[in-house]
Amino acid sequence: MSADPRVLEENISRLLRRAYVPVPVRAEFRRKLEAEVVALVTDPNFLRWRILRRWSPVIAVAALVMAALGLGWWLGASQQGDLGRSALQHSDFAAAGGGTDATNGLSSPVGVGSREARELEPPRDVVPKTEPERGSAPAPGKLALEGTVGFEDGSAPKEFTVWALREDVLPSMPSAKQFADSAGVFRLEGLSGSSYRIFVHAAGAPMVSVRGAAPGSDRSLKILIPKLGGTVRGTVVDAATGATVAGAVVISETDAPAMMLPARAMDLPADLPARCTVRADGSFELSALSVGVHTIRASAPGYGPAFVDSIDLTAGGVREGVQIRLARGAAVRGAVRGSAGESLRNVQVIASRTLEPASGRLMLFGRAVTADDGTYRIEDLSEGSYVLLVFEQGSMRPMFDLRYVTVKAGETLEVPLGASAALGSLRGRLRSPRAIPQNAMVTLQIEGSARAESWRTCPVAADGTFESTGIPAGTWSVYGTLGLGTSIIALGKVTIASSAATEAVFDAPAESIRGTVVHASNGAPAKGAVAVLYADDGGFVGKTVCGEEGAFEFPWISPGRYSLQILGGELALGHEILDGLSVSAGVSPAPVQARLEPAGAVEITVVDGDGKPIVGASLELRDGVGRLVRLADDLRSGADGRVPVRALRVGEWTIFAAKDGRRSEPYRLVPAVTGVQALRVVLTR
Amino acid sequence: MRVLDRPNPVQRPETDELRLRTLRGDREAAEQLFREHFDSLYDFVYFRVGRDLHLAEQIVQESMMTGFENLKTFEGRSSLHTWLCGIAKNKIRAYRRTRRPVPIEDILEDAGGEIDAILSQIEREPLPDSVLQRRETQELVGATLSSLPPEYRRVLIAKYLEERSVAEIASASGKSEKATESMLTRARVAFGKVFELLAKRRGELE
Structure with a gap:
């Protein structure tokens, strides 16, 4: 039958009059969404994480392997000479104290039968078991967090934003939500059963953050926004010329509700709460900062980011005269090639770095996508050591081994990635009577003179096999890496030749050294304390983080004698040294227990004979019986000659400073538990 | 005359002009652009998620935010409504992979x-x-x-x-x-x- 417009119209009229049911829409939802959408496009202060949202799949995977970033930091503590460099760049900070803020405390491998073996299961919402589809996100958690926000006078902010950031070794994306006219009440949903750091910001008020918030709890969080925050004023200059750098971006890393931020200024979110732009005269002011210790960062095109650490702010306090010196940016470039030498276009190359200032771990990254010829370039990096990862677009698994490189300010480092016929490869196997733990990795560290690339990491299969390709020739130390990078065990050495495949088997014995660490004051587990194992000759054997019950374990230990240094840096606890641990074939020593006492802190300033600060001087700390204590990977003075040293056990210490072959006279110190002492060490020519 | 519980604006300036003004930060234009597209997008999503109100709100919110955040990338090869619905479709597909769809959504998806x-x-x-x-x-x-x-x-x-x-x-x-x-x-x-x-x-x- 042919169409009849009159019939059609009549039918439509009847249908709409009699069969149309309006779709129900909640007016409140509509109103709020409109406000949010309009604010998104019109309000420059609208709080959104555009860059981080776009990159969240990449960052989630980078988080998986960035636990291995700690390896560069940790391996530096264990080596001599040139290998003593750590991931921390000395010029960035007055060196951080020892220890780690790892909260997962993964320490014991699966299959050992330890009560804490379950901790090694990867967090499902960070490391998916199967590769997710392009563009999709992991399934959200099921728990909620509720609370109220208010000012000191009892009123509530009209609008405020709440971020929930998981407290984890691995970086995570914050959950953020804005609230308006809610009488200060907030509720965040879709969280997992973990602890979170909650950030709250209302326009014009200082940022507030609360740690250890547990979703799913019956208790509602009560968050008080103080009336006054702190202010930091200063200048940003070119480190080489002293010229001001107008237009640089200055942020407080401490008040950034994120665990990872881009290194480049242009990639920093425009809506970070604590952010300002340097004026034409080079000056800047960051106000309404939270009370506490801040790390301030400046970034500008053509420069690497630079940091000033340990800025302690009180309510209403002002810190003047902070000078941030920007060095020329470093770059990493190269080409990514496949196994047949073909160019790999449109893959992502990430350069990521972990720093450990006094205010807490921070991570930054640079990124590039390869061109049609497979080339990439990542710019505006600060001098220091980075992990390079390569991902296919939309994939959450690195395509190749992790590569660890060190770049200098103003230089461009050529780093070919992927396969290369001119380089060597290693096919290895861990031979162990015990099951290989899930997520075990092998890390290789080059020996000999310092090189731009000094270590790399590859996964280990369940049968103990692993393969690493594109390895420069040389002798490499091999470490087993467990607990997503929070535990490392020395396995041996291997020599790699160019253009050759090397095969090697590494024994991973069944014996282990294990124990627990507690607070001496009350016997509570010292979760997060760091245990470092040395052979009798002082050689580094392993390093791990104590878990939930303060427990640690070093598996795969060969027969011999060992000593343990237990460090309680982040816990403000002093160290303990346990000597004479004996391992025989088939016999592991009895579990040990370390009791850590409260410790003091000292700020050491290294100066020359004229009183001028010395940059890059190293510190040597010896305890009351003259033993060398390695409280941190590398204690060196920063740009102002300062070195904050934490976790000094009460007792007598002898401190030396050294640089360029010079060594200071010994300085004796007895730290107090409360407050921070100051010590001036003179290093003369 | 039936009283509808939602506004039905008939008067509408040129959509692309609104889009451009929105991109320049014009609050009034942004509001109008939102109101022009909210109802139709909401209806589109509602019937494609099994008339699940909560899910519809979630998808609409995500689609609107994604759309407005990427407004500058809109090339005009389709209508803005079609473009926003395309965004919503992707989000719905991603969600539907985790659950068994009900018939009307299947039909709409197929059609x-x-x-x-x-x-x-x-x-x-x-x-x-x-x-x-x-x-x-x-x-x-x-x-x-x-x-x-x-x-x-x-x-x-x-x-x-x-x-x-x-x-x-x-x-x-x-x-x-x-x-x-x-x-x-x-x-x-x-x-x-x-x-x-x-x-x-x-x-x-x-």
């Missing part, structure tokens, strides 16, 4: 690619009263409207639900009566074709 192709065809028989009273018909009406371009949806509702005259509709939209009449004709044809497609897919109408 999605063909709706546009049908808009130029006409075939209709008078519908029996009994059909009009069926819940399934109500679903089809809502689903059909949700699949139409916003301007078609607006004029059909203005004409047949709000019972406005062509002159009133033309005056409110700033168009001529002839242009409005032409728009109504096209809207009716489109409605007919989409409705027929969905009905055939479900196999319950003669």
